[in-house]
Amino acid sequence: MSLVNVGTVAFDAIETPFGKTDKIIGGACTYISLAASYFTKGAKIVSVVGDDFPQDVIDMFSDRDISTEGLQVKQGEKTFFWSGKYHADMNSRDTIDTQLNVLETFDPIIPDAYQDCEYLMLGNLAPQAQLQVIDRLEKRPKLIVLDTMNFWMEVALDDLLTVIKEVDVLTINDEEARLLSGEYSLRKAAKKILTMGPKYLIIKKGEHGALLFNDERVFFAPALPLEEVFDPTGAGDTFAGGFIGYLASSGNISWENMKNAIIMGSALASFTVEKFGIERLRDLTMEEIADRISQFAELTNFTMEYPFQEEEQI
Structure with missing residues (x-):
């Protein structure tokens, strides 16, 4: 199934309580595409970099059967750069530096070879750029998944609400769900957000798992307790890539299969946080992934014996 x-x-450039990096490879589309490549081959990238971006990373995408025809390389310009420092709890961070560079004038170009898109993953970008991608596809994909963040809710809410109307699945974290809805209860927040357009809502809760909502149905997937968490950067994007990659590989977008996809995304995200950047994600084996999924199954499998009996009828 064609995935864009x-x-x-x-x-x-990342600093956590466990270490610090110089400039390393990142970006939402990088994590999404690498994660998806473990489930579906031939995924396609739409993004932009400067001529300072290393060719060996572009070659890595190709080696994983990820098309880079839609990856623009702007000569004489620099690649988008972000630097941040995580607090001790690893759930909050401070942005140290953001350099938009090529992203400031990014005009997403959809190659002809991408027009067969059946599954579209819109990673975190300006809502206007996300809308441009949808408008430039000749036919509507079978499934559109949108990721966004609180920044766009604060500075581009009207554009964001417009693109939310066009998608099937919205994925945000719990803080963003409360901001977008104005509700503290996540159940109430989900109910309000689902009236904005999407059929499904995923609320990511970091180390506390993820929630999937559709109408009155709710599914909860826990996060796997890990011995070491070095870097949470990209975990949400890895989750999204695993989620849509699994759906694209199966061709099944039912409620039951979306629950499976949540687990697949969670499993891959649990690898990403174990090392900095894409270091852990780029060389996984299918055996490692299968073992991690088995751990999720064991985590959520239980039987219950009722410690009481019905009272005898008199």
């Missing part, structure tokens, strides 16, 4: 991933391919 849109978002940033970038440089990051």
Whole structure:
């Protein structure tokens, strides 16, 4: 099934309580595409980099059967760069530096070879750019998944609400769900957000798992307890890539299969946080993924014996 991933391919510099990096490979589209490649071959990238971006990383995409025809390389310009420092709890961070560079004038170009898109993953970008991608596809994909963040809710809410109307699945974190809806209860927040257009809502809760909502149905997937978490950067994007990659590989977008896809995304995200950047994600084996999924199954499998009996009828 044809999958197109849109978002940033970038440089990051990260500091956590467990270490610090210089400039490393990052970007939403990078994590999404790598994660999806473990489930579906031939995924396609729409993004932009400068001529300072290393060719060996572009070759890595090709080696994983990820098309880079839609990856623009701007000569004489620099790649998007973000630097951040995580607090001790690893759930909050401070942005140290953001350099938009090529992203400031990014005009997403959809190659003819991408027009067979059946699954579209819109990674975190300006809502206007996300809308442009949808408008430039000749036919509507079978499934459109949108990721966004609180920044766009604060500075481009009207554009964001417009693109939300066009998608099938919205994925945001719990803080963003409360901001977008104005509700503190996540159940109430989900109910309000689902009236904005999407059929499904995923609320990511970091180390506390993820929730999937559709109408009155709710599914919860826990996060796997890990011994070491080095870098949460890209975990949400990895989750999204695993989620849509699994759906694209199966061709099944039912409620039951979306629950499976949530687990697949969670499993891959659990690898990403174990090392900095894409280091852990780029060389996984299918055996490692299968084992991690088995751990999720064991985590959520239980039987219950009722410690009481019905009272005898008199």
